[in-house]
Amino acid sequence: MYGVGGGGGGFNAPSTTSGRRRNPGDEEEDEEEETGEGRVLEAWERAYADDRSWEALQEDESGLLRPIDTKTLVHAQYRRRLLLRSAADAAVRIQKGLIRYLYIVIDLSRAASEMDYRPSRMAVVAKHAEAFIREFFDQNPLSHVGLVTIKDGISHRLTDIGGSPESQIKALLGKLECSGDSSLQNALELVHGYLDQVPSYGHKEVLILYSALNTCDPGDIMETIEKCKKSKIRCSIIGLAAEIFICKHICEETGGSYTVALDESHFKELLLEHAPPPPAIAEHAAANLIKMGFPQRGAEDLISICSCHKKIKSGAEGYICPRCKVNVCELPTECRTCGLTLVSSPHLARSYHHLFPVAPFDEVSSVPNRIQRGVQNCFGCQQNLFNPDGQTSLHVRCPKCSQHFCLDCDIYIHESLHNCPGCESQRSFSSQ
C-alpha cells in the first residue's frame, strides 16, 4: 500500500503559518504567490479562515462590478503553454496520435466526497469531465472514449468505449455515489483488459482523475504497470489532492503526464490539456490504412428502419452505409451490420489542424511614433494596437506574413481558428 510522500512534495499541515515548504522537484504545486497578505488561500485553508471571496471584487465608477483585469496575465499564461507545446514539436514535425482510444477513470472512493472543491470533488470531476468529453470529440472526431469508476476498491466499467459523446455524458450525469477505498491496480487491470481488444492502429490511453491519497491493491501494482507498458498504454493522471509517488511512477513508466490541480479552474485547465492529441511514439501504433466509408444521405422517398434505434426513418434523415446499404442516423459511427467505420469529410478535416499547426507569433513591443508610418490596427480585428494615450503596447507578429495582431486575436488564432489570417490573405503562387 503506497501512501503519501516519497519523491515529491508532501502535504503540509495547516499549522505552519510561514507558508508551504518548497521542494525543488515539486514544480506542479509551486505556482502560488507567497507575498504576505496577497497570498491566495488554498482550498483546504479556506475551511479554517473566513471565505470572503467577495472582497476580491472591484467596482467601477458607476458601482457596477468590474471583472478583474487579467488580460496580460491570461496572455502570459497562454504564451507559456504555447511555447512549451511548440518547443516539444520544434522544427521537426512530430507525429500525433490522431485515432485515440481513451478510458477515463473516475475515482469514486471516500476521498471523492471531500468538500474542498465545491460542492464535492466528485461533482466537480463529473462536471468538468462532461466538458472534456465534448471538447475531446470536437478535436478528435475519429476517437473513442469509455468510462470506468473505482468504488470500494473495485473498478466497474460505466460505459462501453464509443465514438459518440451522448452515451458517455448521460452516464456521467446519472447518480454517482462515493464510498470505500480506491485501487489503482484494479482500474489499470480492467482498462488493460478492454484496451487489448482495440485495433492496432489506435493509440491506447488512460486518463485517471484521482482524488484519493493512497491505493489499496490486491497484488503487486508494479507488475500491472509492466503489463501496461508492454501493451503500450499511455497513462496520465490528474490528482486532486496531493502528489503521490506511485502516480508519478506510473506516468513516467508509460510516457504519460502527471499533474496535480490546485483549484477548480486549474483542474479544468489541466483536464482540457489532454484534449489535443499527444505526441505519438511511432512504435505504439501500427500505421495502417483503415477502410472507411463515406456515406451519402438517402433519397427522400426511401423509407427504412434505422439500425441504431430500430425506428422507421425516411432515407433523407439518415445516411446509407456504402457497403451494406443500411440506414444509420448520425456520423461518425460504426455500421452495426458490417462493421465499416463511417465518417464524413468534415470529421477528417477537423483533425487536419493538428497536422498543420500555426507557428507561434513573435512578440513585438512597439514604440509609438505617430509621425512615422507604422502599423496602427490589428490585421485580424482592426482594433487599435496602441493604448488610448499612445503608450507602448504589447502585440504580436506572424513570422511568415509579418502582419501584426493583437493579443486576443493571437489567442483566438492559435486555440480555435488554426489559420493565420495574414498567411491566408496572401497568395503564394509558388504553391500552385
Place this chain on the structure above:
Amino acid sequence: MTSAHSKLYSDDVSLVVVVVDTNPFFWATAALPFADFFANLVHFVNSILLLNHLNRVVVIASGVSSCAYIFDSSDASPAGGVGVAATFDKASRRVEEFIAQDARATAANSSAASANAAALLSGALSLAMCYIQRIFRSGTRHPQPRILCLQGSPDGPEQYVAVMNSIFSAQRSMVPIDSCIVGTQDSAFLQQASYITGGVYLKPQELNGLFQYLAAVFATDLHSRTFLRLPKTLGVDFRASCFCHKKTIDMGYVCSVCLSIFCKNQKKCSTCG
C-alpha cells in the same frame, strides 16, 4: 460566447459581415457587371442599416492576392441625413482602391494566375471570424453576428483545410455562414459551410434582381429566421475525394497517421510513409 439580452439590445440586432468576391478574372467574364453588382450590394447594406439603428455591417473584400476590410458601419461619422450617399461613395472608392491594389499584387506575382484562379475565401473568412471575436469580447450586450459570402469564383482546392478550420470555428461560436452564389457553378465549400453552421445557401437564377434576393432571404436577423421559410438545400455531398485521383469515393482507405484518403489499399501511405 452567447449574448445576454438587455433592454438596449433586443434580439433582432445583428452584425452582418459581408465577404465580397472581387476576383477580376471572374468579373471580367461575368454576366452581371461588377459596378451593378456592387450597387446592389450597397443598397442591401443600407437596407440592413435601416432595419435597426443598432445594426452593424462590415464588408471584407477577397481578391486574388489579398484580402482587406472595405467598409465598417461603426466607423461612419454620425452625420445623419447624408448617411446613405456617404456610404455609397466611401465604399465605392475603397473597393476601387482595393481592386487596383490587388491587381498590382497579382501582376507582381505573375506566374500561374489564370482564369480559374480562386478568390481568397479562407483569408476573408478568417478576418471575419477575428472581427466577430472582437465583438464577442466587447461585453454582454452585442449584436448577433452572421457572415454573408457573395462568391462567384470557383473554389480553390488548396484552401480546403483553411476554409474548413474557419467553418468549424464559426460552428463553435454559433455564427451562421450564409452564401449567395453569383457565378455559374455551385461552390462545394460554401454549401458545406452553410450546412454545418446552419446558414442559408442560395444560387439566384436571375442576377439582375440580385437586390431582391438579398433583401428577401439574407436581410432578416437570426431570431426572425425561425418564423420564415428560407431556401433549404436538399443535401450536401459530404463524400471525400481520394488524394491519388481526386475523384469522389464512397469507400476508401484512410492512413491512421496523416489521415490521407486513398481509393485503393496500399502498403505504404504516399504522404507520410
